[in-house]
Amino acid sequence: MRSRAAPLLATPAALLLLAFNLAPALVALGLSLTDHRLAVPAIRFIGLANYAEMASDPRFWNALANTALYAAIVVPGSVGLGLVLALLIAPRRIFGGFYRAAFFLPVASTMVAMATVWEYLLHPSVGPVNQVLVLLGFTPINFLGNPATALPTLAGIGIWEISGFNMILFLAGLGAIPRDVYDAAAVDGAASAWARFRYITWPLLGPTTLFVLIVTVIRALRLFDTVALLTQGGPAYATDVILFRITTVAFGYLRIGYASALTVTFLVVIVLLAFAQARLSRRVHYA
């Protein structure tokens, strides 16, 4: 009886997964093999031509490189900062809740409103950040207007936004480490804070760290909001990341076929990362 009920109970979830995840992905895959343009009835099968175009499209490689650079700054930055914040806050009895809320605030706030604040803070002439720089004798920096600084600036905003979320995850991980392990270590002579971190906290946090890492990588690869709100991919394509490129191609150029090819490529990368997490987490887990 039970064996017959199981597939029956799983059916609704399976159907939803099929309708909202698998089917659209398959449609995108199909469209990526065509020259479909929005509302142009004539649609032609062109095989892998879109993928060939992608390989020689400097805008695609530029977007890919920008996305990778953004992730390379944001992932270590926000995972590291999240961990440090969690380690500092976890032992605090007083003010612990306050700090937790304060650092979590960027996660809970809407990026649309925050982007306006950042644009003002970083303004090349009237922004408070540059006024402080001038006061200290530095030359002002055109953070979002200079192609050399625009992407690192967005990465800074990304770290500010994601660290609080990672901190909460690390706090949960720290809470799950049993107290008596530390007591046992103290008996064994691991007295310094560094030794406790190196031999107990860090290894036991392994599964949490891996999870945080993968989630942050995927989040960094999906960068879109600050680009759309603050730089529109500019200046001179310096912040044109993969999702912004897909949006431009699909809704600006109306080239659905080529945009689908970009989407499928992006999807493959994300799926590979998800597999990597599944494989790695088996090895990291402390049994």
Place this chain on the structure above:
Amino acid sequence: MRRFLLATLAGLALALPALTRPALADPIELQVHLSWGRQANTQKVVAEAFMKLHPDITVKFRPVTPDYTTGLETILRQSAVGQAPDITYQATNLMAQIVDRGLAVDLTPMLATIPDLGAAGYTDAILDLGRFDGRQYAMAFLIGSPVLYFNLDLVKRAGGDPAHLPTTWEELVPLASRIRALGPEVTGIYYSYLGDWQFQNLVSLMGSPMMDAARKQLVFDGPAGLAAMRTIGRFVTEGGMRPMARTAAQEQFASGTLGILGDVGSLVGTYEKRLAGRFAWVAVPLPGYAGIPSRGAVVGGNAAMILTRDPARQRAAWEYIRFATGPDGQTILTRENGEPPLNTLALDAAHLGHFYDENPNYRAQLVQVQAGKPWFGFPGPNSAQITEAIGSAQESVVLGRASPDAAFAEMVRKVRALLP
């Protein structure tokens, strides 16, 4: 036989209301789509005023798409699956995409029912904004133009005369340069350079269209385009223009440290509220080039198109568009949104009256729009990439990566390659 009789009677009974009453009297619910968020409230006021006069027609708004490109994409997608609204308001420079796909209803026969267009308040320049190959496919509703905003306090401090602002770019650039010299936090000028609208304006002020009338040959690739690009170069080297987003420049003007801002005229309303009592400012039409007859400002905005294929719905939709683009609708537009009325009757005493005497800063757009030229949309499937290429070339000058002459040559090369 009896069955036949019954069927005939039933058919007659069904057909009777339609025969005895005019078709418009049947209640119709019009589905209207707006492409641009900042007009949503204005459009609601227009619709309410219209429904009071036409109780048989209900105007229902579909969810507003925040910007024009999303608006175009939404309509193309909905049309592909037969879910198009009856009316859509589309950007004047993107409408060609809908016309080229055969989705827009030809309004020429409906327009022909108006015996005297001039007496109805429609000028040829305004009608021209919705014309393609001699047919009327859209009726302009909300049209604006770029204007120049001057911080008069800075102008005065730089030795300029607020009562006699420069009327040519040749006079303007030295003033911008003097304003820039006032201090490290002060910028002389910012002229919005991303996209192609503002560039098209400079070309038009040089007396040139972008392409010939048949949309086959480039025209701006000569001296006019080069002069436009060199003007932008001078903004950077002499006026201290810096690369930043338009919104950042708008903020800087509001903070009182930007001397001259060249941007959309619709900021007047915002600045009237925000800058009251802080510093003296004024909005004026774009200057010209010394000794060169201008073609007029390049104006853009949105226009109403009919998409429904049903004749009765088309009639109702036309009634609504007539109202929205007529004196009453356009009076509401100017009062609520600030853009100039496109119907000349709206300027009479019964409608806007003394509005422009009381609000002189709004006049800059009125003057330019009345004599405006349509924002040109490039033909073919790559029009969005062409706009982007023009924006990128200007950006490379603003970033100091290319000389105006080199950037212009590169722009022309790219645009040629993208044209059909």
